[in-house]
Amino acid sequence: QxxxxxxxxxxxxxxxxxxxxxxxxxxxxxxxxxxxxxxxxPGTAPKLLIYGxxxxxxxxxxxxxxxxxxxxxxxxxxGLQAEDEAHYYxxxxxxxxxxxxxxxxxxxxxVL
Amino acid sequence: EVQLVEAGGxxxxxxxxxxxxxxxxxxxxxxxxxxxVRQAPGKGLEWISYINNIGTTIYYxxxxxGRFIVSRDDAQNSLYLQMNNVRAEDTALYFCARGDSTxxxxxxxxxxxxxxxxxx
Numbered sequence: 001q002x003x004x005x006x007x008x009x010x011x012x013x014x015x016x017x018x019x020x021x022x023x024x025x026x027x028x029x030x031x032x033x034x035x036x037x038x039x040x041x042p043g044t045a046p047k048l049l050i051y052g053x054x055x056x057x058x059x060x061x062x063x064x065x066x067x068x069x070x071x072x073x074x075x076x077x078x079g080l081q082a083e084d085e086a087h088y089y090x091x092x093x094x095x096x097x098x099x100x101x102x103x104x105x106x107x108x109x110x111v112l
Numbered sequence: 113e114v115q116l117v118e119a120g121g122x123x124x125x126x127x128x129x130x131x132x133x134x135x136x137x138x139x140x141x142x143x144x145x146x147x148x149v150r151q152a153p154g155k156g157l158e159w160i161s162y163i164n165n166i167g168t169t170i171y172y173x174x175x176x177x178g179r180f181i182v183s184r185d186d187a188q189n190s191l192y193l194q195m196n197n198v199r200a201e202d203t204a205l206y207f208c209a210r211g212d213s214t215x216x217x218x219x220x221x222x223x224x225x226x227x228x229x230x231x232x
Binding site for chain 1 (some may be wrong): 147149156157158161172173212214216218222224225
């Protein structure tokens with residue numbers, strides 16, 4: 001069963017830079033399918049953050065950026081702020097899955 | 113304002129049925145693919161179903177195929193999920209999500225979710 005692997009948790013102090021990795025395989029990211037990132041604040045629905053590997057969704061601050069290389073992708077957050085504390089999920093298309101869309105397990109970002 | 117509002121959640125017994133609905137507003141519903149995504153308590157996101165804008169292409173996750181049926185009524189700007197033979201592991205918050213129109217396979221608008229609890 002294909003997976004997108006994310007670290008369960010990351011943390012950083014206000015103002016710092018953090019990155020969240022998303023490791024896939026040849027049936028998803030490695031096959032050239034784009035990676036997208038969602039932010040889920042506590043008690044709320046997910047919100048699109050980054051689409052198409054590195055495009056910020058409408059209204060998303062420039063502090064958030066995405067990148068992709070090979071079968072992996074990363075979300076970077078610079079100038080960390082308290083309100084960035086949330087769960088972050090990567091997502092891609094997978095050509096071996098019946099549902100076709102695949103989420104990473106999610107990463108909890110804690111702002112120290 | 114572009115919005116999705118889910119309804120129909122509640123408590124069902126194992127083996128029972130529920131029908132979820134999702135009402136779209138603020139956009140031309142018939143132009144968009146739609147999806148159902150669920151989140152079990154304290155867990156991550158799971159994509160469970162997709163339907164294209166004309167209802168001719170449908171996908172299901174293995175976990176729900178054969179038990180859940182997705183449909184849409186564009187005249188009512190609505191998406192549906194018929195949940196049959198539900199199991200305890202179907203307990204989750206169910207989100208409807210609008211598919212992107214660029215072919216990148218992401219969801220750009222999400223509803224607030226409706227909670228389904230399967231318990232005897």
